Amino acid sequence: xxxxxxxxxxxxxxxxxxxxxxxxxxxxxxxxxxxxxxxxxxxxxxxxxxxxxxxxxxxxxxxxxxxxxxxxxxxxxxxxxxxxxxxxxxxxxxxxxxxxxxxxxxxxxxxxxxxxxxxxxxxxxxxxxxxxxxxxxxxxxxxxxxxxxxxxxxxxxxxxxxxxxxxxxxxxxxxxxxxxxxxxxxxxxxxxxxxxxxxxxxxxxxxxxxxxxxxxxxxxxxxxxxxxxxxxxxxxxxxxxxxxxxxxxxx
Amino acid sequence: xxxxxxxxxxxxxxxxxxxxxxxxxxxxxxxxxxxxxxxxxxxxxxxxxxxxxxxxxxxxxxxxxxxxxxxxxxxxxxxxxxxxxxxxxxxxxxxxxxxxxxxxxxxxxxxxxxxxxxxxxxxxxxxxxxxxxxxxxxxxxxxxxxxxxxxxxxxxxxxxxxxxxxxxxxxxxxxxxxxxxxxxxxxxxxxxxxxxxxxxxxxxxxxxxxxxxxxxxxxxxxxxxxxxxxxxxxxxxxxxxxxxxxxxxxx
Numbered sequence: 469x470x471x472x473x474x475x476x477x478x479x480x481x482x483x484x485x486x487x488x489x490x491x492x493x494x495x496x497x498x499x500x501x502x503x504x505x506x507x508x509x510x511x512x513x514x515x516x517x518x519x520x521x522x523x524x525x526x527x528x529x530x531x532x533x534x535x536x537x538x539x540x541x542x543x544x545x546x547x548x549x550x551x552x553x554x555x556x557x558x559x560x561x562x563x564x565x566x567x568x569x570x571x572x573x574x575x576x577x578x579x580x581x582x583x584x585x586x587x588x589x590x591x592x593x594x595x596x597x598x599x600x601x602x603x604x605x606x607x608x609x610x611x612x613x614x615x616x617x618x619x620x621x622x623x624x625x626x627x628x629x630x631x632x633x634x635x636x637x638x639x640x641x642x643x644x645x646x647x648x649x650x651x652x653x654x655x656x657x658x659x660x661x662x663x664x665x666x667x668x669x670x671x672x673x674x675x676x677x678x679x680x681x682x683x684x685x686x687x688x689x690x691x692x693x694x695x696x697x698x699x700x701x702x703x704x705x706x707x708x709x710x711x712x713x714x715x716x717x718x719x
Numbered sequence: 720x721x722x723x724x725x726x727x728x729x730x731x732x733x734x735x736x737x738x739x740x741x742x743x744x745x746x747x748x749x750x751x752x753x754x755x756x757x758x759x760x761x762x763x764x765x766x767x768x769x770x771x772x773x774x775x776x777x778x779x780x781x782x783x784x785x786x787x788x789x790x791x792x793x794x795x796x797x798x799x800x801x802x803x804x805x806x807x808x809x810x811x812x813x814x815x816x817x818x819x820x821x822x823x824x825x826x827x828x829x830x831x832x833x834x835x836x837x838x839x840x841x842x843x844x845x846x847x848x849x850x851x852x853x854x855x856x857x858x859x860x861x862x863x864x865x866x867x868x869x870x871x872x873x874x875x876x877x878x879x880x881x882x883x884x885x886x887x888x889x890x891x892x893x894x895x896x897x898x899x900x901x902x903x904x905x906x907x908x909x910x911x912x913x914x915x916x917x918x919x920x921x922x923x924x925x926x927x928x929x930x931x932x933x934x935x936x937x938x939x940x941x942x943x944x945x946x947x948x949x950x951x952x953x954x955x956x957x958x959x960x961x962x963x964x965x966x967x968x969x970x
Contacts (some may be wrong), residue, residue, distance in 0.1 A: 470729070470940065472932055476721040476949075562968040569968070579884040628918075631882055631969035632828040633890075633960045635900045637921025637927065649886045652934075659761060668878075669886025670931060676888065677928030680921060681723055681949060683903075689721065709884045717813040717820070718882035718969050 474511075474698040475502050476681040476689035482589075483690075485522035490611025495689055497616065502693050509621040509697050510612065513690040514597060514641055516586065517604045517624050523596040524588060525552060527666035531616040543568045549583065549594060556581040556596060561719055571719065572597065575710035576641065598624065601642025602705050609644040621646035621701060625675035631718065638679025640706050642672035647671075650699050659664050669709055670699055723947040725762075727932040733840075734941075736773035741862025744942055748867065753944050760763045760872040760948050761863065762929035764941040765848060765892055766835065768875050774847040775839060776803060794819045800834065800845060807832040807847060809875035812970055822970065823848065825893065826961035830880050849875065852893025853956050860895040871885050872897035872952060876926035883967065889930025891922035891957055898922075899952050899959040920960055921950055 480492055493512070497504050504510070514667035518524075532540065532547035536554055540547035550568065554560075557570035561577055570581040582597040591665045598604045600622040607620040623641035629635075639711065640648060653666040678692035713719045727782075730750035731743055744763070748755050755761070783791065783798035787805055791798035793814045801819065805811075808821035812828055821832040825848065835846040849855040852875045860873040875893035880886075891899060904917040929943035964970045 470727040470932055472725045472928070474723045474725075478721070562967060567968065630920075631934075632736050632962055632967060633920065633923065634962050635918045635923065635960060637920050637923050639884075667886045667933075668931070669881075669884065669888050672884065672886065672888050673927040673931045676924040677723070677725075677931075679926075680919070680924045681721055683919075683949070698934075709886060711883055716883060717815060717818065 470696070470698055472677075472694065472698065474678055474681055475500065475693045477502075477691040477693060478689045480516065480690055483516040483519040485519065485524070487520045488611065489516060489520045490608050490615055493608070494612060494615035496691060497693065498714070499695075503684065504612065504616040504618040504620050504693070506619050507695075507697070507701065508618065509623065509646055509674060509694040510608070511623045511625055511638075511674060511692040511694060512605075512608060513628040513682055513688075514582070514601065515568060515595060516690045517598050517601070517608075518595050520566070521598050521604065522676055523598060524593050527592045527594060537629065539563055539568060549580075549585070552594065553581045556583065559713075559719070571713070574601065574641070575707065576628075576639075577719070578626070582626055582641075597626070597641065602644065602707075603642070605642035605644035619645070621697070623671055623675055623678070625679060627679060632701035638677070640684070640709060641676045643671050643704050643706045645713055646701050646704060647696065647699060648704045648706055670697075671704075671706065672709060721947070721949055723928075723945065723949065725928055725932055726944045728753075728942040728944060729940045731767065731941055734763065734770040736769040736770065736775070738771045739862065740767060740771045741859050741866055744859070745863060745866035747942060748944065751944070754946070755863065755867040755871050756870040756946070757870045758946075758948070758952065759869065759923060760874065760897055760945040761859070762874045762876055762889075762925060762943040762945060763859060764933055764939070765833070765852065765875055765877040766846060767848050767941045768849050768852070768859075772849050772855065774849060775841060775844050775901070776847060777841065778843045778845060786960065790814055790819060800831070800836070803845065804832045805836055807834065810964075810970070814843075825852065825892070827879075827890075828970070829877070833877055833892075848877070848892065853895065853958075854893070856893035856895035870896070870952075872948070874922055874926055874929070876930060878930060889926035889928070889933070889959060891926045894955050894957045896921050897948065897952050897955060898950060899955045899957055899961065921948075922955075922957065923960060
């Protein structure tokens with residue numbers, strides 16, 4: 469029998485800059501009664517990673533450029549906020565009233581370059597993505613290995629909107645200790661022919677599942693423990709999931 | 720403790736046109752030792768739904784139109800296959816060498832309008848999506864209720880490619896007995912402000928998770944049982960997830 473079990477860890481206090489997230493998560497695993505075992509995966513909301521890394525920015529100190537003022541007019545968004553989106557991005561993919569979709573310098577295409585205004589303490593403060601979410605995931609993985617003695621995978625995830633469909637889904641921003649993409653090319657189908665759809669976005673699938681347990685808002689659980697992920701482990705990077713602009717028909 | 724457990728049901732025989740899928744799934748639940756309980760969700764691969772509904776088409780009998788011949792030249796695909804894609808679609812969203820992305824008449828934007836050539840028995844046969852996947856999901860839900868005596872939700876899913884990112888993820892095609900989209904608008908965040916990202920694509924998140932356990936190809940499990948889905952149930956439709964073309968920046 470092949471089972472995947474996801475458990476929300478709620479016993480995580482409000483995270484502050486400089487907090488040791490691996491220790492907080494190790495404590496939450498103990499409090500929840502789910503000791504980490506080899507092969508488990510911990511899925512961590514970007515927000516607490518960014519908070520622990522001090523990625524809060526006060527809009528007060530941000531001076532918008534002329535380009536930011538232009539996009540602020542198109543989108544109806546705060547020019548200081550738009551300025552931060554532009555600084556975090558390599559290109560604007562779409563701009564329309566209420567909508568600003570950017571290609572983040574990390575390669576993810578996201579609304580507002582992933583800069584969040586909700587659940588951020590402080591008047592008029594926003595939260596940027598981690599500087600390098602793969603590195604954040606690796607550091608957490610190493611810290612959890614030290615704290616729990618188990619070789620586990622770590623995903624740093626966020627909620628992404630999508631073209632064509634309503635609603636957000638959890639999506640991977642950083643990956644350590646499990647394959648972001650699983651390549652099934654060359655495997656036969658039941659009739660012995662080569663498969664057509666051959667790459668599975670494992671990290672995004674797990675992110676989407678875990679995100680359902682995190683919820684949003686006040687009752688949220690920012691970490692989800694996953695056991696039974698049915699693919700062999702290897703080192704990886706979220707870059708495996710990023711389609712280069714030159715190969716993309718939607719940029 | 721809030722947990723979501725997904726279990727792959729492997730004890731499903733090769734499905735043929737006219738098979739009673741609800742009975743096959745009820746048998747697989749028993750064989751796997753996972754009796755269905757009220758509130759569970761069964762996630763079912765589109766392929767076995769389409770097969771049970773007799774949606775196999777032989778390419779031999781398909782005569783390509785001039786428009787199909789044009790797109791076949793652009794994409795390098797079989798003109799008869801392209802003809803079926805056009806018949807199933809209301810618009811072509813992108814065409815390029817090796818790529819034909821269509822808006823299916825059901826409203827989903829998919830590569831090749833979801834028409835599959837792998838795992839289809841018969842020489843040069845292909846498999847169309849179910850005529851009405853919401854109706855397929857409702858029929859399965861009713862059949863499972865009759866067979867198992869439990870009120871369960873049903874998703875019919877398929878693997879979708881995506882703009883911007885590599886790899887396929889499971890995505891909902893049909894929904895019965897659980898909300899496709901969960902609306903969190905108006906809920907406060909931890910600071911008491913209204914949330915910005917407020918609609919969660921529950922059916923797509925569950926589809927993405929279940930799809931990881933289905934795998935692809937010869938060892939696939941076409942049905943996944945989910946217990947612990949953390950949202951209240953209601954009637955629904957996949958249409959909740961479909962962004963109308965007029966509101967979409969990528970069509």
